[in-house]
Amino acid sequence: MKKTESKTSANIITETFVRIFLIFTLLVTIIVSGIVAFTSLQIRESEGTSLISSVQEAAENGNVNWDEFKLDSEKDEKSTFVRLTRASGDIDESHGTSHFLKSRLSWGNFSLSKDVIFWYSSETAKNGNKVELWLNINIVVKSMIRAILVIVAVMIILFFIALILIRKAANTISQPLTDMMLATDEKEVKQLPVSKNPIEVRQLSQSFNRLLNRLNQKIENEQQFVSDASHELRTPVAAIRGHVTLLKRRWHEHPEIIDDSLSYIDEESLRMKGLIENLLTISRGNHLEVNKEKFNLTEFTDKVVSEIQPALSQKITFNGKSEIFVRADKMSLYKIIIVFIENAGKYSPQDSEIKVKISSENHQVELQVADEGVGIPEEEKINIFERFYRIDKSRSSEIPGTGLGLAIAKQYAQLNHAEVFVTNNTPKGSIFHLLMESIEN
Numbered sequence: 001m002k003k004t005e006s007k008t009s010a011n012i013i014t015e016t017f018v019r020i021f022l023i024f025t026l027l028v029t030i031i032v033s034g035i036v037a038f039t040s041l042q043i044r045e046s047e048g049t050s051l052i053s054s055v056q057e058a059a060e061n062g063n064v065n066w067d068e069f070k071l072d073s074e075k076d077e078k079s080t081f082v083r084l085t086r087a088s089g090d091i092d093e094s095h096g097t098s099h100f101l102k103s104r105l106s107w108g109n110f111s112l113s114k115d116v117i118f119w120y121s122s123e124t125a126k127n128g129n130k131v132e133l134w135l136n137i138n139i140v141v142k143s144m145i146r147a148i149l150v151i152v153a154v155m156i157i158l159f160f161i162a163l164i165l166i167r168k169a170a171n172t173i174s175q176p177l178t179d180m181m182l183a184t185d186e187k188e189v190k191q192l193p194v195s196k197n198p199i200e201v202r203q204l205s206q207s208f209n210r211l212l213n214r215l216n217q218k219i220e221n222e223q224q225f226v227s228d229a230s231h232e233l234r235t236p237v238a239a240i241r242g243h244v245t246l247l248k249r250r251w252h253e254h255p256e257i258i259d260d261s262l263s264y265i266d267e268e269s270l271r272m273k274g275l276i277e278n279l280l281t282i283s284r285g286n287h288l289e290v291n292k293e294k295f296n297l298t299e300f301t302d303k304v305v306s307e308i309q310p311a312l313s314q315k316i317t318f319n320g321k322s323e324i325f326v327r328a329d330k331m332s333l334y335k336i337i338i339v340f341i342e343n344a345g346k347y348s349p350q351d352s353e354i355k356v357k358i359s360s361e362n363h364q365v366e367l368q369v370a371d372e373g374v375g376i377p378e379e380e381k382i383n384i385f386e387r388f389y390r391i392d393k394s395r396s397s398e399i400p401g402t403g404l405g406l407a408i409a410k411q412y413a414q415l416n417h418a419e420v421f422v423t424n425n426t427p428k429g430s431i432f433h434l435l436m437e438s439i440e441n
Helices: 009-061 097-103 138-184 199-250 257-287 297-311 330-346 405-415
Strands: 080-085 091-093 105-107 110-113 116-124 130-136 292-296 315-320 325-329 353-361 364-370 419-424 430-437
Touching (some): 138 199, 330 430, 405 419
Antiparallel strands (some): 080 091, 080 130, 353 364
């Protein structure tokens, strides 16, 4: 199998131009030289026709005086040969015709003698006189050769001018690609150079830069995720190790610390278990399995609210239409609703109220969980659905949780083609929204 040689775009463009230019030159040469030859031949044929008519006229008036006809060229060479065959069978020829007919090489209407090309034509008059003419058409050939030489000369000049311009244009196209390639060879690639022209290369580099931004952001998020996960796991592990060490050293002397330490270890282990489960959920991402089915969202939400109410000190009120159906994964929606309500319970006063509401309009259903807590600053709203993000870092240890709940809620919402976001609650607090499509009952 023949191996294809690797070439730059500039070389490909240049080679393509050369091929096209050579084909174009060949076609122009053939067409122009053909037109010149055809036109010149017609002129010579017209001259030959006039000569034949003159010979016929002279033959009718008597003997033909060949000296009256200009049959010689300027260099005293025979440019034309004529033979008159009368009706009686007598033959009258111009000077040198017999010798020409013996020495010539013939191809159809063309004849060659001593590097001179002749064109044959004949005419028979009504009186039976036949005039045969061998017309020198070297002038036609010379005109065609001159036309070819002029075309070739002009094309050579145009070729080099066009080649310079094509190379310049090709380099203009290939140089931005070369710059992009060199930029990608660097150890840390943040952005690729963006050229103004050509537009396709500029759009390509812009697309690559957007891709690089997403990849770099993803890498940063993964690094931050590992760092945050390590930090979250380090705290309970350190606490458990501390109590284990305390028990090893002092449980003989102070047996009363055993129950407290075991209770603390149990709480921290449960916290680690929840964190690990959340980490697994986050890491699975879009690979989580969803089983979509049609169900009444109002009844489903009312049941979830009833289940979680005993676990919260705040009062939860639910308001929603009785018939709102959706097609989604029940487990996913259960997780989202639980996360929203638990989050409201963490950041709201114990004597406040949490309001859950479901509404439907234009084939779109909206689930809201409103609290009366401290609220969320405007600049923080875009980040609260990120993994391990906590608004008040100083209070993170006081408020239970891993900082993964809202990130998981967002992930489950995306799997169900739904949207989650947060707005302000009036006069205080926050409202978490879940938007999804409703279906007919």
